[in-house]
Amino acid sequence: MTSHSADPPVHVSAVGLAKSFGPVRALRRADLTVTAGRISALVGENGAGKSTLMQLISGDLSPDSGALDVSTRVGLVRQQLSTVDELSLLENIVFGAESAAGTGSLPRRLVGGINWRSHREGVRDLMARTGLVVPLAKPAAEVPVGVRQRVDILSALYRGARCLLLDEPTTYLTPREVDNLFEVMRDLAAGGMSVVFISHRLREVVQHCDEVNVLRRGESVLHLPAAPFELGQIGRAMTGGEDAAGDVADPVGAARPAAGAAGAPILDVGGRLWVRSGEIVGIAGVSGNGQNELLDTIAGLERDALHLPLTIDGRDVSRSSTRSRRAAGLRFIPESVKESGSAPTASITDNVISAVPPPSVRGRFGLLRRATADHLAQSLVERARVVASSTRQPASELSGGNLQRVAVARELGDGARVLLAHEPTRGVDFAGVALIHAQLREFTGRGGAVLLVTSDVDELLALSDRVHVIDRGRLSRSYERAQLTLGRLGELLGGLGHDAAAARPQEGP
Amino acid sequence: MIDARRVLTIVLVAVLGLAVVAVLLAALQGVDQVAPGFASFFAGIGGTDTALASTARTMTPILLIAVSASVSIRAGLFDVGQVGQYVIGGLAAATAGTVLPGPGVVVAIGSLLIGALAGGIWASAIGGLAVATRVQLVVLTLIANYFADGLARFITRTTLQDPDAHSIVATRMIPQDAWLPVLIPRTSLHLGFVIAIAVTVVVWAVVRYTVAGHRLTMYGRNPRFATLAGVDSRRYPLTVLLGSGSITGLAGAIEVFGVYHRFQDGTLGGPSSVAWTGLTAAILIPSGLLIMLPAAFFLAALTTGLAGVQRDIGITAGMGTLVQGVLIVIAAVALSRQTPRARTAGRPAPAPPPAREPAMSAVKEES
Numbered sequence: 001m002t003s004h005s006a007d008p009p010v011h012v013s014a015v016g017l018a019k020s021f022g023p024v025r026a027l028r029r030a031d032l033t034v035t036a037g038r039i040s041a042l043v044g045e046n047g048a049g050k051s052t053l054m055q056l057i058s059g060d061l062s063p064d065s066g067a068l069d070v071s072t073r074v075g076l077v078r079q080q081l082s083t084v085d086e087l088s089l090l091e092n093i094v095f096g097a098e099s100a101a102g103t104g105s106l107p108r109r110l111v112g113g114i115n116w117r118s119h120r121e122g123v124r125d126l127m128a129r130t131g132l133v134v135p136l137a138k139p140a141a142e143v144p145v146g147v148r149q150r151v152d153i154l155s156a157l158y159r160g161a162r163c164l165l166l167d168e169p170t171t172y173l174t175p176r177e178v179d180n181l182f183e184v185m186r187d188l189a190a191g192g193m194s195v196v197f198i199s200h201r202l203r204e205v206v207q208h209c210d211e212v213n214v215l216r217r218g219e220s221v222l223h224l225p226a227a228p229f230e231l232g233q234i235g236r237a238m239t240g241g242e243d244a245a246g247d248v249a250d251p252v253g254a255a256r257p258a259a260g261a262a263g264a265p266i267l268d269v270g271g272r273l274w275v276r277s278g279e280i281v282g283i284a285g286v287s288g289n290g291q292n293e294l295l296d297t298i299a300g301l302e303r304d305a306l307h308l309p310l311t312i313d314g315r316d317v318s319r320s321s322t323r324s325r326r327a328a329g330l331r332f333i334p335e336s337v338k339e340s341g342s343a344p345t346a347s348i349t350d351n352v353i354s355a356v357p358p359p360s361v362r363g364r365f366g367l368l369r370r371a372t373a374d375h376l377a378q379s380l381v382e383r384a385r386v387v388a389s390s391t392r393q394p395a396s397e398l399s400g401g402n403l404q405r406v407a408v409a410r411e412l413g414d415g416a417r418v419l420l421a422h423e424p425t426r427g428v429d430f431a432g433v434a435l436i437h438a439q440l441r442e443f444t445g446r447g448g449a450v451l452l453v454t455s456d457v458d459e460l461l462a463l464s465d466r467v468h469v470i471d472r473g474r475l476s477r478s479y480e481r482a483q484l485t486l487g488r489l490g491e492l493l494g495g496l497g498h499d500a501a502a503a504r505p506q507e508g509p
Numbered sequence: 510m511i512d513a514r515r516v517l518t519i520v521l522v523a524v525l526g527l528a529v530v531a532v533l534l535a536a537l538q539g540v541d542q543v544a545p546g547f548a549s550f551f552a553g554i555g556g557t558d559t560a561l562a563s564t565a566r567t568m569t570p571i572l573l574i575a576v577s578a579s580v581s582i583r584a585g586l587f588d589v590g591q592v593g594q595y596v597i598g599g600l601a602a603a604t605a606g607t608v609l610p611g612p613g614v615v616v617a618i619g620s621l622l623i624g625a626l627a628g629g630i631w632a633s634a635i636g637g638l639a640v641a642t643r644v645q646l647v648v649l650t651l652i653a654n655y656f657a658d659g660l661a662r663f664i665t666r667t668t669l670q671d672p673d674a675h676s677i678v679a680t681r682m683i684p685q686d687a688w689l690p691v692l693i694p695r696t697s698l699h700l701g702f703v704i705a706i707a708v709t710v711v712v713w714a715v716v717r718y719t720v721a722g723h724r725l726t727m728y729g730r731n732p733r734f735a736t737l738a739g740v741d742s743r744r745y746p747l748t749v750l751l752g753s754g755s756i757t758g759l760a761g762a763i764e765v766f767g768v769y770h771r772f773q774d775g776t777l778g779g780p781s782s783v784a785w786t787g788l789t790a791a792i793l794i795p796s797g798l799l800i801m802l803p804a805a806f807f808l809a810a811l812t813t814g815l816a817g818v819q820r821d822i823g824i825t826a827g828m829g830t831l832v833q834g835v836l837i838v839i840a841a842v843a844l845s846r847q848t849p850r851a852r853t854a855g856r857p858a859p860a861p862p863p864a865r866e867p868a869m870s871a872v873k874e875e876s
Binding site for chain 2: 299301321322323326327332334339340341342343344345346350353354355356357362365366367368370
């Protein structure tokens with residue numbers, strides 16, 4: 001058994017984990033082995049179950065079924081950093097572990113005081129050992145996000161974690177910070193720790209990790225125990241491979257009106273991003289890479305951000321208010337209809353006519369034509385097949401899918417020329433998705449233009465005529481749908497194939 | 510628009526109020542004083558033409574300010590700067606009343622408009638300051654109340670002081686032909702009462718039937734949705750404050766032209782300002798408009814009724830304050846259980862009012 005004792009210890013062993021949240025099966029069959037001294041990558045698309053798996057390992061959640069064996073202290077560093085702005089970095093690191101290392105004098109321990117000197121020495125020692133150095137006295141609000149992330153890592157280490165789970169740690173980091181982070185991770189691993197690195201960015205994974213695990217729709221679909229890794233293979237595993245692409249995209253491709261796509265663009269953002277009549281242009285990317293800023297800028301909510309001419313039907317609207325842009329035919333379905341695209345306490349009718357009612361319901365002397373508004377809402381509810389007992393019902397009583405359909409139908413009403421659709425089918429059931437896709441196609445069929453921003457690659461490929469990829473505020477060139485497969489898109493999303501992208505930077509947020 | 514349950518609640522609170530009055534009378538003055546106490550209470554509210562007129566006169570600014578605060582609450586703006594708007598409106602109107610030339614009617618109309626505008630501009634400016642400094646509106650408007658009071662006192666003393674008024678800080682009197690006419694001879698009820706009711710009805714109709722009113726309501730329900738629909742989220746709140754502030758400004762102008770006939774320090778503003786009472790009504794019944802008619806009458810009646818008891822039976826002044834405080838707490842509890850509308854679009858419902866402060870105000874005013 002001498003050879004066995006030389007093997008590095010296994011920190012985490014998970015086999016066949018499953019976890020559901022109500023009807024949503026976040027994890028179906030996930031396997032993961034984490035070994036001391038190694039950096040393991042866990043990759044997958046949005047909603048593949050990566051975060052759920054991490055929460056199971058860290059003990060925040062417990063699995064419905066499967067075997068999970070965690071033999072060491074685990075530290076989870078979340079994508080949303082947990083630092084408190086007002087506290088100093090030292091306080092942030094020690095936060096919650098104040099008494100654990102409290103080796104103060106007896107009177108201090110009796111009154112529950114914190115021995116800051118001992119903590120400061122402990123943290124300094126930790127910084128010296130790991131090379132993770134932060135200015136301890138500064139408040140968290142004053143340091144960049146990369147430093148705050150180090151604080152979260154230090155905090156986990158200070159609590160004695162031997163296995164670090166890093167959830168999308170590179171999302172907000174500059175390339176240099178990413179390199180630094182991996183140097184530190186490598187040192188920690190050399191010291192006998194284990195690291196699980198969660199990412200969408202395949203290039204980073206390939207460069208820095210010792211093994212790769214791929215999750216797709218809650219299932220472990222690929223495990224590569226050692227380099228070299230083939231990028232295409234990982235990308236295909238993430239997205240489901242090319243065979244699936246054929247199934248989803250082909251019938252749609254046939255129905256697309258090809259003739260309408262000619263002519264001048266309806267929406268044109270400085271010649272870098274444009275959408276023509278009859279066209280759906282998709283923007284692919286992991287959320288949080290500048291999609292919100294891009295759409296807010298086009299919609300006129302962030303008017304000072306854009307330094308490029310923005311035209312709708314050839315008219316420059318880059319200095320115009322949201323209201324005049326809407327008058328020019330711009331429509332917007334925000335990412336969260338519940339939060340920004342509806343008024344839950346207002347009736348369906350009021351949600352249909354919104355705060356700036358269409359001309360048809362405006363009477364003389366500034367009066368609101370309620371009866372006309374009710375008719376308008378009624379016909380919209382029927383057209384969009386919304387399940388509602390009455391248009392007087394508050395919007396909060398509608399299901400998410402029905403509310404989404406109301407928003408789509410409202411935005412595609414009279415005068416719509418170009419629609420900005422941000423995650424238009426998020427949280428919508430299968431039948432609802434088909435209906436919303438039909439609404440969008442019907443709109444382009446009668447000459448409208450759609451800019452579709454979605455993290456759902458299936459939807460993107462099913463609907464788009466052309467696709468841009470957005471990453472860290474940069475927009476790639478557009479790819480014709482015909483040139484794209486799920487595998488290729490997976491590679492693009494993984495941060496590869498940016499050869500053409502770098503040459504055409506989009507004004508970032 | 511008037512929700513039957515809300516009316517019922519007000520009636521219920523009124524009945525409870527009478528019970529509280531009865532118990533206090535019995536405890537403080539003896540059981541034998543309960544019946545005469547009640548007689549005095551009702552006599553104080555409406556026993557004579559003079560008493561009823563006094564109640565209606567007291568109700569006038571409460572009603573206007575309640576409507577004003579209700580408009581901003583409806584838009585989701587928690588503006589508690591009514592005292593400042595009331596003072597500034599009153600001072601502006603009083604100043605205009607003493608300097609504007611022409612016949613009394615013209616002076617009165619012009620001054621009321623100037624007072625309203627001044628209140629609106631004041632509210633809007635404080636709102637703009639809140640946006641610029643990123644301080645919460647509720648905080649800044651609260652502080653601005655004290656600032657407005659001090660500013661009005663300073664301006665009055667330094668430039669507008671009536672040389673014949675020795676012991677008070679006050680502007681010159683407005684010419685008598687510009688005073689708001691008294692509606693019932695030998696009472697204090699003036700035309701302002703009718704104006705207040707008319708304004709209430711007009712605001713209600715605008716909110717209910719016009720595009721502008723619809724926008725106001727929709728903005729309050731979800732400002733982000735309204736912004737996406739094309740409402741300018743930077744300018745619109747200031748426009749709303751201009752409108753709501755001008756209603757309170759008008760209340761100040763009416764009070765000056767109908768009751769005091771000059772701006773006098775301490776009559777409109779300060780901790781005992783009647784503006785707190787109006788704000789209380791709006792916080793208790795968020796977004797209510799027509800319902801402010803009975804609500805304002807109720808609050809005014811409580812004031813004049815208790816003043817009657819105080820006059821006839823000689824109870825301590827604290828009792829009136831106590832009764833009002835208790836009632837407003839009861840009303841707050843009763844009404845907060847049935848007004849989900851206050852919680853528009855996830856924003857927290859307006860906090861319970863500084864209940865005792867406004868309650869004290871109305872009574873002190875009469876005493």
